[in-house]
Amino acid sequence: MTQPAPKTLFAKIWDAHRIETGSTGSSLVAIDRVFLHERTGAAALKSMAAAGRPVHDPARVFAVMDHIVDTRIGRGDGTLMEGGSAFITETRAAAKAAGIMLFDVNDPDQGITHVISPELGIVLPGVTLVAPDSHTCTQGALGALAWGIGSSEAEHAMATGTLRIEKPRTMRVTFTGTLAPGVTAKDMALALIAAHGAGGGAGHAVEFAGEAVEALEIEARMTLCNMATEFSAMAGFIAPDAKTFAYLAGRRYAPAHFDEPYWQTLRSDEGAVFDAEIVIDASSLAPMVSWGTSPQHSMPIDGAVPQGPQRAHDYIGLEAGATMLGTPIDVAFIGSCTNARLSDLRRAAALVKGHKVSPAIRKALVVPGSSAVKRAAEAEGLDAIFTEAGFEWRASGCSLCFFAGGERFPEGSRTISSTNRNFEGRQGPGIRTHIASPETVIASAIAGAIADPRELAKETAQ
Amino acid sequence: MTPFTTLCSIAIPILRDNVDTDAIIPSREMKSTGRTGLAEGLFAPWRYSDVAARVPDPTFELNRSEAQGGQIILGGANFGCGSSREHAVWALVEYGIRCVIAESFAPIFRANCIRNGVLPITLQRSVVDALAWHQLEIDLAAQTVRAGETNCTFTIEDEPRTMLLEGLDVIDLTLKARDAIAAWTDADRTARPWVYLEKTA
Numbered sequence: 024m025t026q027p028a029p030k031t032l033f034a035k036i037w038d039a040h041r042i043e044t045g046s047t048g049s050s051l052v053a054i055d056r057v058f059l060h061e062r063t064g065a066a067a068l069k070s071m072a073a074a075g076r077p078v079h080d081p082a083r084v085f086a087v088m089d090h091i092v093d094t095r096i097g098r099g100d101g102t103l104m105e106g107g108s109a110f111i112t113e114t115r116a117a118a119k120a121a122g123i124m125l126f127d128v129n130d131p132d133q134g135i136t137h138v139i140s141p142e143l144g145i146v147l148p149g150v151t152l153v154a155p156d157s158h159t160c161t162q163g164a165l166g167a168l169a170w171g172i173g174s175s176e177a178e179h180a181m182a183t184g185t186l187r188i189e190k191p192r193t194m195r196v197t198f199t200g201t202l203a204p205g206v207t208a209k210d211m212a213l214a215l216i217a218a219h220g221a222g223g224g225a226g227h228a229v230e231f232a233g234e235a236v237e238a239l240e241i242e243a244r245m246t247l248c249n250m251a252t253e254f255s256a257m258a259g260f261i262a263p264d265a266k267t268f269a270y271l272a273g274r275r276y277a278p279a280h281f282d283e284p285y286w287q288t289l290r291s292d293e294g295a296v297f298d299a300e301i302v303i304d305a306s307s308l309a310p311m312v313s314w315g316t317s318p319q320h321s322m323p324i325d326g327a328v329p330q331g332p333q334r335a336h337d338y339i340g341l342e343a344g345a346t347m348l349g350t351p352i353d354v355a356f357i358g359s360c361t362n363a364r365l366s367d368l369r370r371a372a373a374l375v376k377g378h379k380v381s382p383a384i385r386k387a388l389v390v391p392g393s394s395a396v397k398r399a400a401e402a403e404g405l406d407a408i409f410t411e412a413g414f415e416w417r418a419s420g421c422s423l424c425f426f427a428g429g430e431r432f433p434e435g436s437r438t439i440s441s442t443n444r445n446f447e448g449r450q451g452p453g454i455r456t457h458i459a460s461p462e463t464v465i466a467s468a469i470a471g472a473i474a475d476p477r478e479l480a481k482e483t484a485q
Numbered sequence: 486m487t488p489f490t491t492l493c494s495i496a497i498p499i500l501r502d503n504v505d506t507d508a509i510i511p512s513r514e515m516k517s518t519g520r521t522g523l524a525e526g527l528f529a530p531w532r533y534s535d536v537a538a539r540v541p542d543p544t545f546e547l548n549r550s551e552a553q554g555g556q557i558i559l560g561g562a563n564f565g566c567g568s569s570r571e572h573a574v575w576a577l578v579e580y581g582i583r584c585v586i587a588e589s590f591a592p593i594f595r596a597n598c599i600r601n602g603v604l605p606i607t608l609q610r611s612v613v614d615a616l617a618w619h620q621l622e623i624d625l626a627a628q629t630v631r632a633g634e635t636n637c638t639f640t641i642e643d644e645p646r647t648m649l650l651e652g653l654d655v656i657d658l659t660l661k662a663r664d665a666i667a668a669w670t671d672a673d674r675t676a677r678p679w680v681y682l683e684k685t686a
Contacts, residue, residue, distance in 0.1 A: 042662070042665055042669045043662065046643075047643035047647060048642055048643050049642065049644040051659065051662060051666070053666075053669060053670070053673065055680045062512075062515070062570075063569070063570065063571070065518040066518055066519060066520060066571075069518065070520070074656075076656065081684060082681075082682040082683060082684040083681070083682055104513070105516075106516050109518055110518055122684065149677075150680060155569055155571070156568075156569055157567065157568050157569040157593055171569040171593050172569060172593060173569055173571035173593060173597035173600060174520075174571040175571060175600040175601070175655075176596060176597075178656065179655060179656050182659075183656060183659045183660060183663075183666065184666060184670065185659060185662075185666055187644065187659060188596075220562075221503050221563050221566055222503070222562050222566070225563065225589055225591070225592065252593075253566075255566060255591050257592055276682060278679045316503075317502075317503045319503070332501070332502070334501065425507070425512050425568075426511070426513060427512040427513050428512075428513040444505075444567060446505045446507045446567060447530060448507060448508070448511060448530045452536060
């Protein structure tokens with residue numbers, strides 16, 4: 024008897040969900056979970072209702088208000104974005120009509136989609152999960168195949184319980200070795216994209232593996248997988264292990280335990296062949312910061328700005344050869360589906376304790392990734408540490424990750440941000456965004472200029 | 486969906502790498518919960534020198550006189566990266582764009598194009614560059630792009646090609662496989678019961 028060929032985790036999940044492959048080459052793939060938010064959810068649900076198409080299985084579709092909700096304490100349906108309330112009220116009405124579970128503005132379980140889905144055990148190892156949001160790949164950290172789609176695809180998934188897709192190629196990104204102190208999952212993601220480009224993962228489902236990935240806690244794994252879309256990968260995921268099962272067991276929508284042998288099969292077999300492989304020595308990485316207008320424009324924080332497209336240099340106001348450290352900052356932001364979980368806030372609070380935000384900073388904000396994160400942080404007194412230091416403490420939502428017409432800063436303002444995108448205008452017209460880890464945001468907020476978190480950590484340790 | 490068969494138009498070059506969907510349609514330009522009213526916000530940060538007053542920036546390619554009425558945009562690598570917002574494609578369609586030719590596409594944007602009758606063509610960068618401001622004739626059935634005497638071919642997977650050529654409603658198409666989906670789901674319910682939830686809403 025011949026042994027079956029070793030399979031990748033991707034192939035196992037794909038094969039387990041492939042209903043049929045048509046004559047035209049694309050496959051009909053079962054979708055286990057759909058998540059919507061108010062920015063794109065109402066449009067999809069309204070369009071389905073107009074076409075007279077019901078949701079195939081409402082119990083497996085969830086919605087939440089996260090994108091344009093007001094993050095100021097005491098919020099209602101009002102938004103800082105002009106006309107934004109309609110997105111909230113229409114999503115609420117459409118979700119109710121469709122019979123799907125909605126985590127509303129002031130629901131105790133409200134939060135950013137990719138923060139609350141793992142918190143509630145909605146995403147599980149081995150499932151397929153889609154949402155009309157590019158950062159859905161975050162949820163691959165739990166061992167799921169999770170990816171972002173458009174509104175039309177979301178309608179398709181909700182109406183049929185399936186998607187028709189071409190099979191992507193497979194890629195394994197292996198991080199060997201151990202991260203140095205002060206270097207985080209965010210730095211791993213930025214280093215990968217800086218080295219291989221914002222299009223480097225195009226056409227691929229990317230499995231993150233290796234010693235440094237296994238060493239990451241679940242929330243840090245979410246940070247790494249979150250940036251897979253900035254690499255243009257279809258999805259990013261990590262094989263579930265004991266940490267994954269311990270994290271999920273007993274959560275509201277998750278199984279009570281993961282004892283069945285099935286769960287142990289959710290990993291790439293030894294000898295499985297990937298279409299592409301990238302290996303990065305994690306021990307060689309430094310804290311990273313973006314210098315330009317694409318996540319691929321990222322660099323070690325203590326280096327000199329490399330030569331990039333002139334347009335990016337002009338927008339960001341930094342020429343090639345400039346030193347990144349010491350670049351003055353106007354706004355500091357900790358938040359987003361990338362870096363606003365409890366572990367992020369704990370690390371940030373530990374660094375900022377006993378320090379003050381520089382008077383040069385116009386605004387410093389901490390926006391928890393979910394209402395549950397907010398409560399847990401407050402129970403530990405993290406909110407008091409942040410506010411004592413001069414940060415504003417907010418209610419959960421996407422906040423300054425993107426500009427929808429709400430909080431505005433003068434053109435040319437420079438932000439240090441724990442988010443995922445540094446595109447031109449992403450945080451507002453003319454805003455110059457530098458993305459980095461929460462540690463780097465804290466160090467920079469204290470210094471009033473881009474600063475190395477390793478130096479601050481040394482100072483704190485003394 | 487409007488079928489895509491052939492298209493004759495000037496090719497408007499926006500030949501930058503990593504053109505993201507925030508540039509194609511900034512979040513603040515997504516003012517309604519529907520799919521319309523987006524054309525005015527298309528490329529707003531680049532198209533207007535004063536976005537609020539809608540003052541056109543004459544240096545932006547889309548504002549040049551020869552670009553008026555153009556239905557083809559040329560792009561660099563990783564076109565349409567960033568946010569999954571389908572509004573980027575809805576804005577392009579509403580403005581009149583039916584085809585984007587680029588060195589490569591971000592996957593969600595590319596899928597959104599196909600769902601909305603916009604043909605995404607991938608060609609080598611040197612070929613894309615050479616098409617700038619030329620009058621092109623695109624034939625999807627033949628998979629050709631002709632610019633004067635120059636003729637080149639492109640590849641596209643069979644299913645998107647058929648979808649575009651016939652303007653098919655993909656949901657209707659999939660619902661024809663309803664029985665196969667139901668049979669698969671019944672079997673899966675036994676294999677992976679934890680996937681199937683009780684309704685809580």
